[in-house]
Amino acid sequence: xxxxxxxxxxxxxxxxxxxxxxxxxxxxxxxxxxxxxxxxxxxxxxxxxxxxxxxxxxxxxxxxxxxxxxxxxxxxxxxxxxxxxxxxxxxxxxxxxxxxxxxxxxxxxxxxxxxxxxxxxxxxxxxxxxxxxxxxxxxxxxxxxxxxxxxxxxxxxxxxxxxxxxxxxxxxxxxxxxxxxxxxxxxxxxx
Numbered sequence: 001x002x003x004x005x006x007x008x009x010x011x012x013x014x015x016x017x018x019x020x021x022x023x024x025x026x027x028x029x030x031x032x033x034x035x036x037x038x039x040x041x042x043x044x045x046x047x048x049x050x051x052x053x054x055x056x057x058x059x060x061x062x063x064x065x066x067x068x069x070x071x072x073x074x075x076x077x078x079x080x081x082x083x084x085x086x087x088x089x090x091x092x093x094x095x096x097x098x099x100x101x102x103x104x105x106x107x108x109x110x111x112x113x114x115x116x117x118x119x120x121x122x123x124x125x126x127x128x129x130x131x132x133x134x135x136x137x138x139x140x141x142x143x144x145x146x147x148x149x150x151x152x153x154x155x156x157x158x159x160x161x162x163x164x165x166x167x168x169x170x171x172x173x174x175x176x177x178x179x180x181x182x183x184x185x186x187x188x189x190x191x
Contacts, residue, residue, distance in 0.1 A: 001014045001185045001186060004183045006182055006183050011039065012039055028052065032051050034046065034048070058088040060088070062102075062119060065121070066103075092142055102118070104117075104118050113155070116152075122147050126142050126143070128142075130143050132168045137190070140170065145164065
């Protein structure tokens with residue numbers, strides 16, 4: 001996926017690789033390995049998250065929404081969070097209100113500094129259906145809007161960021177594009 005800033009200038013690329021896919025009954029689980037590189041190709045951060053599809057509901061590990069800057073800071077310490085999944089039902093309809101998601105993660109750096117991050121994704125609504133074309137292809141998508149709030153706390157001081165986010169979700173595939181006031185992401189290549 002190519003990530004662009006609010007001015008449309010490329011800020012970097014996020015590459016996702018699926019591994020360890022397993023099926024058990026009506027549930028498929030997989031590991032998603034991610035790598036964010038800047039415009040010069042330098043690796044900024046790498047991560048590992050989970051995804052599962054259970055009875056037609058795709059569930060994304062909410063740790064995937066942690067900004068790259070915070071992921072990079074967490075590499076040298078210890079982080080604790082339970083698995084929390086954001087749901088994308090296969091049978092959604094225009095007008096549906098989707099389930100909210102809330103992730104809380106505590107982090108302690110190697111030097112003992114404690115911090116936390118809280119991600120809330122609320123007011124998720126299926127606004128319509130649209131055909132979306134990116135450099136990687138064309139998909140029939142559901143347009144989903146939400147309110148996203150990310151609060152980082154360092155030494156007890158919280159810094160909240162609130163955004164209205166629009167994403168385009170292709171059933172059976174996943175999110176192909178997102179937009180907010182800070183920029184956009186879109187799939188630009190599939191291998």
